[in-house]
Amino acid sequence: MRTETxxxxxxxxxxxxxxxxxxxxxxxxxxxxxxxxxxxxxxxxIELMAAGASRFDISRFGSEVMRxxxxxxxxxxxxxxxxxxxxxxxxxxxxxxxEPKWVIAMGACASTGGMYRSYAVxxxxxxxxxxxxxxxxxxxxxxxxxxxxxxxxxxxxREPVLEKLTAVAAFKS
Amino acid sequence: xxxxxxxxxRDSAARTAQxxxxxxxxxxxxxxxxxxPSHPATHGVLRIVLELDGEIITRADPDVGYLHRGDEKxxxxxxxxQFIPYxxxxxxxxxxxxxxxxxxAVEKLLGIEKDLPLRCQYIRVMCAELARISxxxxxxxxxxxxxxxxxxxxLIFTEREKIYNLAxxxxxxxxxxxxxxxxxxxxxxxxxxxxxxxxxxDEFIPALSExxxxxxxxxxWVDRVRNLAVISRADAVxxxxxxxxxxxxxxxxxxxxNQPYLCYPDLEFDIPTGxxxxxxxxxxxxxxxxxxxVRILQQCIQKIPGGADNKTNELVNVPxxxxxxxxxxxxxxxxxxxxxxxILVTQGMNCPPGEIYFGHENPKGELxxxxxxxxxxxxxxxxxxxxxxxxxxxxxxxFPGCLISDTVAILGSLDFVMxxxxx
Amino acid sequence: MxxxxxxxxxxTRFGDLISGPAEFRGEITLKIADAExxxxxxxxAKNNLDFNYLVDISSVDNYGEDPxxxxxxxxRGLTHGGELRLKTDVGEExxxxxxxxxxxxxxxxxxxxxxxxxxxxFRGHPDLRRILMWEGYPYFPLRKDFPLAGKPSExxxxxxxxxxxxxxxxxxxxxxxxxxxxxEPRVRNPEE
Numbered sequence: 001m002r003t004e005t006x007x008x009x010x011x012x013x014x015x016x017x018x019x020x021x022x023x024x025x026x027x028x029x030x031x032x033x034x035x036x037x038x039x040x041x042x043x044x045x046i047e048l049m050a051a052g053a054s055r056f057d058i059s060r061f062g063s064e065v066m067r068x069x070x071x072x073x074x075x076x077x078x079x080x081x082x083x084x085x086x087x088x089x090x091x092x093x094x095x096x097x098x099e100p101k102w103v104i105a106m107g108a109c110a111s112t113g114g115m116y117r118s119y120a121v122x123x124x125x126x127x128x129x130x131x132x133x134x135x136x137x138x139x140x141x142x143x144x145x146x147x148x149x150x151x152x153x154x155x156x157x158r159e160p161v162l163e164k165l166t167a168v169a170a171f172k173s
Numbered sequence: 174x175x176x177x178x179x180x181x182x183r184d185s186a187a188r189t190a191q192x193x194x195x196x197x198x199x200x201x202x203x204x205x206x207x208x209x210p211s212h213p214a215t216h217g218v219l220r221i222v223l224e225l226d227g228e229i230i231t232r233a234d235p236d237v238g239y240l241h242r243g244d245e246k247x248x249x250x251x252x253x254x255q256f257i258p259y260x261x262x263x264x265x266x267x268x269x270x271x272x273x274x275x276x277x278a279v280e281k282l283l284g285i286e287k288d289l290p291l292r293c294q295y296i297r298v299m300c301a302e303l304a305r306i307s308x309x310x311x312x313x314x315x316x317x318x319x320x321x322x323x324x325x326x327x328l329i330f331t332e333r334e335k336i337y338n339l340a341x342x343x344x345x346x347x348x349x350x351x352x353x354x355x356x357x358x359x360x361x362x363x364x365x366x367x368x369x370x371x372x373x374x375d376e377f378i379p380a381l382s383e384x385x386x387x388x389x390x391x392x393x394w395v396d397r398v399r400n401l402a403v404i405s406r407a408d409a410v411x412x413x414x415x416x417x418x419x420x421x422x423x424x425x426x427x428x429x430x431n432q433p434y435l436c437y438p439d440l441e442f443d444i445p446t447g448x449x450x451x452x453x454x455x456x457x458x459x460x461x462x463x464x465x466x467v468r469i470l471q472q473c474i475q476k477i478p479g480g481a482d483n484k485t486n487e488l489v490n491v492p493x494x495x496x497x498x499x500x501x502x503x504x505x506x507x508x509x510x511x512x513x514x515x516i517l518v519t520q521g522m523n524c525p526p527g528e529i530y531f532g533h534e535n536p537k538g539e540l541x542x543x544x545x546x547x548x549x550x551x552x553x554x555x556x557x558x559x560x561x562x563x564x565x566x567x568x569x570x571x572f573p574g575c576l577i578s579d580t581v582a583i584l585g586s587l588d589f590v591m592x593x594x595x596x
Numbered sequence: 597m598x599x600x601x602x603x604x605x606x607x608t609r610f611g612d613l614i615s616g617p618a619e620f621r622g623e624i625t626l627k628i629a630d631a632e633x634x635x636x637x638x639x640x641a642k643n644n645l646d647f648n649y650l651v652d653i654s655s656v657d658n659y660g661e662d663p664x665x666x667x668x669x670x671x672r673g674l675t676h677g678g679e680l681r682l683k684t685d686v687g688e689e690x691x692x693x694x695x696x697x698x699x700x701x702x703x704x705x706x707x708x709x710x711x712x713x714x715x716x717x718f719r720g721h722p723d724l725r726r727i728l729m730w731e732g733y734p735y736f737p738l739r740k741d742f743p744l745a746g747k748p749s750e751x752x753x754x755x756x757x758x759x760x761x762x763x764x765x766x767x768x769x770x771x772x773x774x775x776x777x778x779x780e781p782r783v784r785n786p787e788e
Contacts, residue, residue, distance in 0.1 A: 011623075038212065041217070041218055041239075041240060041241055042219075042262065042265065042592050043218075043261075043262050043265035043348070043349060043592060045217070046266065046311070046348065047347075047348060049330070050330065050334070050337075051463060053326075053330035053331075054327050054330065055330070055331070055334045068211075068213040069286060070214075072423055080240075081240060081242055083238075083239060083240060083242065084755045084756060084757050085238055085239050085241065085243055085729065085730050085755055086210060086218055086239045086240070087755065087756075088753075088754070088755060089209065089210050089239075090211075093211055101686065110532070113760065115258065115259070115760055116242045116243065116247070117744070117745065117760040117761065118242060118243030118246060118247055118744055118745070118746065118760060119243055119246070119735075119742070119743075119744065119745065119746025119747070119757065119759075119760070120241050120242055120243045120729070120737070120746070120757075121242050121243065123758075123760055123761065127176065127177070127178055128178055138349060139348055139349065143349065143563075144262055148200075151698050175751070176758075178756065237727060237728065238726075238727055238728035238729060238730070241728040241729065243744070245713075245738060246737060246738055246742075246744055248742065249744075258663075270691065280620070281621055284621060365734045410648050410649055411648075411700055411701045411702065412701050413649065413650055413651070413700070413701075413702030424674065426674050431677050432677065445747055487602060527620045527621070528620070528625070528668075528681075529620070529621050529623060529678075530623065530651070530670055530681065532651065539651070541651060541652055541670075543652060543654050543668065543670070545654075545656055545668075553656070554654070554656045554657070556652065556654040556655075558651065558652040558670075562705065563702055563705065563706075565705075566701075566702060566704060566705040595728060
């Protein structure tokens with residue numbers, strides 16, 4: 001369901017105040033402060049580090065810190081090949097992340113198993129966790145990772161947050 | 174078609190109990206700590222089960238295999254050329270070096286390593302040395318960042334981006350380059366590459382000196398890594414260490430000098446060795462190796478036959494149609510080249526039956542390929558002797574007696590890569 | 597001292613146990629007839645001929661031949677720089693040979709990997725368990741009769757595997773075979 005972000009602003013009347021919907025405001029806060037949890041498994045982790053370094057600066061987009069603890073992170077970036085041996089650990093860490101959480105599958109190996117069609121590689125991390133954005137490339141350039149982040153931000157901005165929160169509150173009470 | 178898998182995660186108490194069962198002699202006051210596969214300081218997916226007595230480690234058991242992708246089995250089902258992208262992802266900090274190692278191994282099997290044109294050898298040496306600088310930089314940056322010196326990480330990434338630019342100009346990909354081919358390289362140097370390389374060398378030494386002023390004589394750094402995890406000469410040789418880990422313990426063994434390949438005999442460089450074998454020595458060995466690599470690069474830039482623009486039209490591939498793809502104009506017009514192209518792409522080059530082992534001096538150590546061939550274009554068995562796999566086997570020996578906070582320093586100084594360890 | 601001379605010394609010491617030396621591309625290979633004697637040969641090579649560095653232990657699956665397994669040891673002496681390759685055969689029914697961890701400690705992890713991938717056991721190994729796959733994985737992946745795509749398995753709480761989608765591939769020539777026609781991929785049934 002799409003929500004339109006509406007911002008009303010008239011300097012003569014409000015001054016430094018803007019009027020908007022709760023949905024738009026909450027989404028705006030969430031999308032501009034996505035703290036990633038890098039599940040850096042293989043070569044894509046190096047490009048993820050490059051995206052975090054000074055040339056491609058991921059913190060411009062709000063991902064100020066790479067939180068290695070799942071309890072403090074919003075988005076899990078699965079960067080690298082997920083083997084069957086590692087799969088349960090990835091799932092366990094995903095379960096430990098608090099809502100709201102998103103997943104970016106970075107690279108060919110995380111999206112579909114990549115060029116490793118073998119006995120030990122999980123063919124795509126979406127077999128065990130729900131993925132929001134897939135990034136292709138082996139490894140994807142840091143610009144592609146930033147593009148994925150922007151796509152995720154657009155996806156977050158369309159989410160009907162208030163409806164979900166009120167539904168949860170009504171369910172609990 | 175995606176299938177959804179239901180996974181049941183047992184609760185943490187059951188898992189801790191199971192981990193305790195793995196170490197038989199856990200008694201009373203010893204605690205078992207799992208330094209899990211997902212950890213910021215384990216440089217990839219390494220799991221170490223530590224048995225602790227307070228803060229002191231009494232036993233350490235590394236658990237590798239979380240990145241085991243089945244490379245060796247895949248190699249039995251690929252032609253030699255098709256396996257080159259898989260070699261990139263072995264030591265993914267220095268993909269150019271892995272490409273060079275693999276190409277040299279297959280060329281040794283074919284028996285054509287002496288026929289490589291000189292320009293090709295110089296290009297490969299330059300690629301290997303750039304990869305060495307790149308890998309040591311990241312090893313250093315990760316080591317320093319884990320110990321808390323975050324500035325170093327950002328400084329080295331700036332230099333690494335310059336190497337990425339060079340790699341992108343030469344092969345098209347920043348990172349996993351797949352640049353070498355059996356019998357040569359993918360293509361010749363682009364115009365202006367040597368000047369770019371020279372500019373990098375000129376800018377790199379001051380940047381490295383800046384990093385050194387931050388770390389080498391820093392009181393905190395020295396206190397943390399001096400006399401930590403000393404590996405004696407006998408242990409280093411017995412446990413099969415290689416590369417800077419072996420040289421840090423005082424053993425003078427470098428494959429570029431002791432079993433030379435390519436054009437290394439024509440180049441002048443020194444091999445730094447440590448004296449004690451502690452973490453500080455390994456760190457210093459890596460720093461000095463980077464300076465020596467720059468020295469090699471500058472010599473190559475001066476000496477490469479054909480110079481920057483290859484005005485004398487030196488070859489970069491072995492002129493053998495049965496090994497190297499012929500030029501496209503000839504493939505489209507002549508019959509013999511068409512047949513060569515067809516056979517090489519569909520069946521691969523016809524290697525003689527036999528077996529070889531070739532060890533290459535990679536940044537992490539000795540990357541070796543044991544290829545057992547029964548004729549044809551695919552290997553019958555390819556074993557990749559990964560330096561990180563062997564380097565990690567010394568962990569149960571050097572961890573006991575150290576504090577928990579030392580584990581990060583030791584892992585950083587061993588400088589391993591899980592992609593290579595698990596293959 | 598040249599590797600060929602060292603190989604000759606080894607041959608004179610052990611006599612009929614060692615056949616060879618075969619030379620290919622500048623490397624010397626010696627074949628050891630009895631796998632049980634490998635420890636003595638290695639210990640002699642280390643102590644007397646100064647091969648103090650074990651580079652690698654590999655295993656080869658000669659599927660369809662008897663003996664099925666070949667274990668290959670790569671020795672190197674750091675002082676004299678010589679290299680030597682020792683090969684020994686093990687039959688499938690036995691699938692066991694003594695460990696050389698008492699000679700070089702680095703053999704520990706190499707032998708664990710050979711056990712994990714091929715299923716060859718090493719008698720006397722201090723801790724022979726799987727290293728790359730998980731404990732309880734029922735197959736030995738590098739054997740020739742194990743498909744590249746893998747087989748389904750389930751170990752609740754630890755790991756699961758499913759066969760990877762190869763779509764009938766890999767479409768590649770077979771190694772061996774006396775000419776191009778025998779190496780043609782379409783000769784071989786992809787399900788094998």
